[in-house]
Amino acid sequence: MAQTLQQNSTVSVCVPSYNHSRFIGQCLRSIFVQTHAPSELIVIDDGSTDDSVEIIEKTLEDCPFPCELVVRPNKGLVPTINEGLEMARGEFFAIIASDDLWLPGFLERRVSQLQHRPNAVLAYGHCYNIDENDKIFGATSDWADYEDGNVRDMLIKKYPPLAVTVLYRKAALEIQKWNPEVFVEDYELFLRLCTLGEFAFDPEKLSGYRIHSTNISRQTESIVKGKIQAFQLNAKILGLSSQELLEVVAKVNWGSADFLLNSKQRFKAIKLTLQNSHAKIPITKKLQQYLKLLLPNKIIQAKHKIIKRKSNAINGRDIKDLIIQQLGGKKNYNLDQRLSVTHQDS
Known part of the structure; x- marks a missing residue:
């Protein structure tokens, strides 16, 4: 019965592409080897100025299922995603950034979650953090205590899923x-979707979220402002009172101060911490934050380097090895080559 459900489930996958020529080949090929094949693959290049389009065209020659490439001038990420959604014909819908990738069992597991959870609007899980060279250096399970079912409080008080881990029920996205x-398009969408149904959670790590020099720039004060904007826009449907909204904003600002401190922006971190000292944060976390504000940047950065070395010592694997392992350890059809970076840096 489960196998029949899987076979009858149609999945549309959309890849919004923009200047990721180094990674787009890997991303697409990780979709090609899914154990539950998508019914269609939609790739939209949003005005890339590198050789992304050339690489996409070459890579799609090997696509084992229906695919379509749209090449057009730049419109931005959200219009590109919504364009893909309008084109999609599947029962389920997934987006994957052109620098991220999935392990082979990703779609199979997510489809199973949604098939067995009719009240769920999406399915999600944990993922690996990978660097520019495909090395695993951590995972969301290191810090995120994700929840299953009604996730309203989790989204308000903690954190959202990462988009690379999500499969949506398309009917929910039509609403x-x-x-x-x-600015924080996924977070704001999650706040609205949680009012429509459950989030089905599975703890297994089945995707890779890539962190590199060209995407880390989004981790700025703009994200903080975007989160606050998202809560302000959706306070009514979330049932937040004016006082609760103020408390949420204070917590968001408090959390961002830690990021600013780690980014060597001490003055801004101190200012934001003091402005939001009334935030309802556990006293131990407040004391830790104040202590970090007093420590020199060199000590903080040294601590992060030690943590990163320990993480690499534990993880440190090439994520392509995990893909091969999930496919039964076979490198047939030149799998390693198929998952290699197509783009050659000059």
């Missing part, structure tokens, strides 16, 4: 789609 007027 609530991405808002082009907000």
